[in-house]
Amino acid sequence: MADTVFDFFEHYELPTPTLGIDEVCELLQEGFGLRARVTELGSQQDQNFLLRGENDSPIGVLKLSNPVFSEAEIALQDLAATTVAERNPGTRTPRVVQGPRGPMSMWLNTSQGRIHGRVIEYMAGSTLMGSGYLSPATVARMGELAATVSVALSDVRHPASSRVLQWDLRHADRVIGALLSDEPDLDVREFCSAIAESAGRQLQPIRSLLPVQIGHFDITDDNVIAASTPGALPDAVIDFGDVAESWAVSEIAVTLSSLLHHDGVTPADAVPAVRAFHAIRPLGEIEVDALWPLVALRGVVLVLSGRAQVRLDADNSYADEALDREFRILEHAASVPFEVMAQVIRRAVGFAPRAQPTWNMAPLLGGVGTPVILDAGTTAPLNDEGRWLHQGALTDAALTELDGGAAAVVAPAWTPRLTGAPARTPDAPATVPTALTVWLARDTPIDVPPGGRLTCTESGVSVLVDQHIVNFTGVPDSTAQRGLLPARIPIEIQFTRADAGTVPLRVAAAYAPGWRCLAGDPAPVVGMPPSDVDDVDDTLARRERVIAEVQEHYYAQPPRIERGWREYLVDTDARVYLDMVNNVASVGHAHPKIAEAAHRQLRLLNTNSRFNYAAITAFAERIAATLPDELDTVFFVNSGSEATDLAIRVAMAATGRRDIVAMREAYHGWTYASDAVSTSIADNPNALATRPDWVHTVDAANSYRGVHRGPDATRYATDAVRVIDDLGVAGTPPAGFICEPYFGNAGGVALPDGYLKQVYAAVRRHGGVTISDEVQVGYGRLGDWFWGFEQQGAVPDVVAVAKSVGGGQPIGAVITRREIADRYRSGGYFFSSTGGSPLSSVIGLAVLDIIEQDGLQENARVVGGHLKSRLVVLAEKHSIVGTVHGSGLYLGLEFVRDHATLEPATEETHAICDRLLELGVIMQPTGDYQNVLKIKPPLCVSRVSVDYFVDALDRVLTTGW
The missing domain is CATH 3.90.1150.10 (Aspartate Aminotransferase, domain 1)
Incomplete structure (x- = not known):
């Protein structure tokens, strides 16, 4: 019996061992001389227990194997785990634990018969079990682990590898056939049967060509472990219970299936695992074609096996809890046609795409001339000023062209359309049309070619010709029966293979390259040349080649x-x-009033700010009007960095001093002076250590995580005043004090009540100038106050502002009292070529108008x-x-x-x-x-x-x- 390997088809029913905790404790002591605290873990067909010692530290996991598995099979599992660990030291795998009497692995005589027990190493960390989110990095690591194990076991040979498991996808058709007959739910039975039949048809021509080897074949979210540190990726593989010989590609197929029940994971989201697998263990083209049908078959087997196990073993909560997620796996696996996923995967691993259908006959629409092409893409003028939000915008534009004399108007297929796209979606929406949309000036007959057949459908008309179908969707019955396409309504024309099945009229961009193996370009159907669709966007790569690395962009893989x-x-x-x-x-982005103001001014004048023109005066007056009366004099610059830099220079000129006091953990800009007073370690890890000697800092007045918290935050002002007074005593009274009146860099932290009043008073007592950096928080953003300093009930001597001022145009300003501004003359004159230019000034005025008029x-x-x-x-x-x-x-x-x-x-x-x-x-x-x-x-x-x-x-x- 010990040498006989398991054959699922002789053991359809695999009830798990159900030993009690007390008996397990006795077996541990009698068999292994081990005392431990025992906690049962889940398993579908074995029985597992976590063992802990007296100090509560894990000893290992006791695995009681299902009695149907032989000693040779258990030895194969141990060999596989050891081989992977030896050949890939970076991949943790569980070994048999050495106990007081040697390796803890033996046959045990239990109340339920003879059962093999092993204590295997406890793998610290946690599995990915459950249906929570998996990051792309985690998904990719799953592929890496699957490939690493596959390569490590590729040359292993063992007599027990011929075991026949229900999970071996080579036998999926037999397993499914055996389980389907006992499935009581008709809907489940029909759903599983249809998917299995479709997958079988895809695999039949290639199954004999697929490479075979020993593998783990269960590297799933339940069987990998990551360290319990934030961001840690899985580095351990456990549960070698399904080791056998099977198709090598099944390794990654099983892994992929386990990802599909996780929150937000779609088939396209699983592709990084395939790419990572292929980088270590290259897939053959035939394996790529087989991969997604195998994922689907794995889903069918999971569903039917899980449901059968629960019917057999009603108390198996592990199997019962898995039913919903296993069905989600199957639904996701079947949600995209196998050929489409094969194309998506081919593209991901660098294989050439399969040929797409092409139209080589005469057009089906005659007499339409050269249609007007409508661009509905992201940058199309058609979508300006938010018109893309209106569902009828595309048809309105087409009808305008028809009214202007066009015989036909066409929106091409396969180019993403923004027009009509949804605004807030948790998933990438279907924005790529597989069909061309045409609007005709008059009713137009369909020229069915010889040998073609026209058929009326529920949605319009189809023409079958030469193993291809052209679908005309949106044709009403009144004209469909006569083979006519009606005038002035949108008709979707889709060109597919005759065996393609239903192809959606819109697909998500991630799947568009895949769908093109089933649906071709319908442009030639209406007499147009084929569309030029470029699926490769190298913008990011080119940017990274030519722009300094330190000038970062958001996200590692940002959308364009x-x-x-x-x-x-x-x-x-x-x-x-x-x-x-x-x-x-x-x-708001692309505000029409800003665009109009800029367009008009650029047609008039844009020059440097030393000329005399009205806009700069009007803009300065409007900004000053938002501030207390004493802040009446304006300097214009181009950015927040320039504004804070100039504010500091103004303070130095006004006082004839050089020392500046600044709040720690703040960011004020990248110019020399603004950077000098910036102490955010996020922007510069050496910020404090590299400050020039004329910069003095006070504690960040953060009442949540600073040195003074909660009610004690009132001490920040006292501490800051002490620093200012000490500078005065030392003979270096500050030229000025700069801080954000609302601590923006820390995430919008309010300063303690009265902070600025006390600190400003101390600065002024020593003859210094107070600067409010409003670059981030000013201009109405705080809601209750237009300027941040208003929340503090304190008026600064100098205000620096930018960002919001221009609504995207680079505009910065420094506003101060006339006598302070006049002292800047001591250093010569001030000049900014484009600060306050005609263009910047009219845009700045428009921004103020919008804030006021739009509330x-x-x-x-x-x-x-x-x-x-x-x-x-x-x-x-x-x-x-x-x-x-x-x-x-x-x-x-x-x-x-x-x-x-x-x-x-x-x-x-x-x-x-x-x-x-x-x-x-x-x-x-x-x-x-x-x-x-x-x-x-x-x-x-x-x-x-x-x-x-x-x-x-x-x-x-x-x-x-």
Whole structure:
């Protein structure tokens, strides 16, 4: 019996051992001389227990193998685990533990018969079990582990490898046939049967050509382990219970299937695992074609086996809990045709695509001449000013062309269309049309070629010709029966293989290259030349070759953004993202009033600011009017860095001194002076150590994580005053003091009440100048206050502002009192070529008009207040949230690992931002520890959008990142 290997078809029913804890403890002592605290773990067909010693540290895992498995099979499992560990030291695998009497592996006489027991090493960390989110890096690591094990076992030979398991995909058709007959649910039976038959047809011509080897064949989310540190990737493979000989490609097929039940994982999201597998263990082209049918077959076997196991073993909670996620695996595996996924995978691993259908006959539409081509893509003028949000925009544009005399208007296939695309979607929407859309000036007959057959369908008309089908969707019955395409309505023309089945009219960009093996370019069907579709975008690679590395971009693999509108950003695949971080676009992206003002001024004049023109005067007057009366004199520059730099120079000139006091952990810019007073270690890890001797710092007045917290935060002002007074005593009174009036760099942290009043008084007592850096927080963003210093009830001597001022145009300003500005003359004169240029001035005026006329400060107050209240509720729900900072539409959500120590959750914050991008939200971290979400969207953001943001964030914090 010990030499007989298992054959599933002789043992359909595999009830697990069900020994009690007390008996297991006795067996451990009698068999292995081991005393341990025992906790049962889950298993579908074996019985597993975690063993802990007296100090509660893990000893190992006791595996009681199902009695049907022979000693030779158990030896094969141990050999495989040892071989992988020896050949890949970086991959942890469990070995048999050495006990008081030697290796703890033996046959045990139990109340349920003779059962083999082994104590194998405990692998520290945690599995990916459950249905939480898996990052792309984790998905790729799963592929790497599968490949590493496959390569390690590729030359292993063993007599027990001929065992016949229900999980061996070579036998999937037999397993499914055996289990289907006992499946009581008719819907499940029919669903599984249809998928299995389709997969079988795909595999039949190639199954005999697939390479075979010994493999693990169960490297799944349940059987890999990652260290319990943030961001750790799986590095251990456990449970070698399914080791056998099978198709080598089954290794990655099984791994892929285990990913598909996780939150947000679609078939396309699993592709990084294939790419990683292929990089280590190259796949053959036949294996690529077989891969997705095998994933689907694995899903069918999981569903039917799991349901059968639960019927057999009603108390097996492990199997019962897996039923829902196993069915999700099958649904996802079947959601994309096998040929489509094969094309997607071929593209991912660098294989040439399969040929797509081509039209080589005469056009089916005659007499339409040369159609007008409508561009509905991301950058198309058709989509300007938010017209892409209107479902009828494309047809309206087409009808305008027809009214102008066009015989036909066409929107091409296979080019992403922004027109009509949804605005807020957690998944990449279907924006790529597989069909050409045509509008005709008059009813037009379909010229069916000889040998062709025209058929009326539920959605229109189809023409079958030469093993291809042309579908005309949207044709009403009144004209379909006569073979006519009606005038002035959109007709979708799709050209497919006759055996393609149903091809969606729109597909997501990730799958578009795959669908092109089933559906071709319909342009020649209407007499147009084939469309030139370029699926390769090398923009990022070219950028990284020519732009300095230190000038970073958001995200490791960023979408290519080419359009903005209000609070939205749009990529070249026509996916719309919610922009929750962009305070540069203060009044919203692509505001028509700004575009109009810029367009008009560029047609008139744009020159340097030393000429006399009206706009610069009007703009300066408007800015000064928003400030206290004494702040009446304006300098114009181009950026926040220039503004804070100039403010510092103004203070030095006004006092004849050089020493400046600045708050720590702040960022003020990249010019020499603004960088000198910037002490954020996120922007410069050596910030404090590299300050020039004329810069003196005071503690960051952060009442949440600073040196003084809560009620003690009032001490920050006292401490800062002491630093200023000490400088005076030392004979180096400061020229000025600079800080943000609302601590923006830390995520919108309010300064303690009265802080600026006390500090400003101390500075002025020593003859210094006070500077308010309003670059991030000013201009109505805080909602209740137009300027940040207003929250403190203190008026500075100098205000520096930028970002919001230009709504995307580089505009900065420094505003001060006339007598302070006049003292700058002591150093010569000031000149900025384009600061305050005609173009910048009219744009600046337009921004102020929009803030006032569109009520954007009030929107910041109301919508920002609603957003903050929802974030507070979120903080109560998720322990990773430390606190909510900010006011209006300058908020910060701080993440911590421990509420007592406030250990920053830096890695988690970056991962959360990456996950939000997948859900369609642009977000970035801030703060010295990069553990705060800087929530500062365009001031026009709607309540619906901020609700979407919080819902997406809640999903991330619930399901993982």
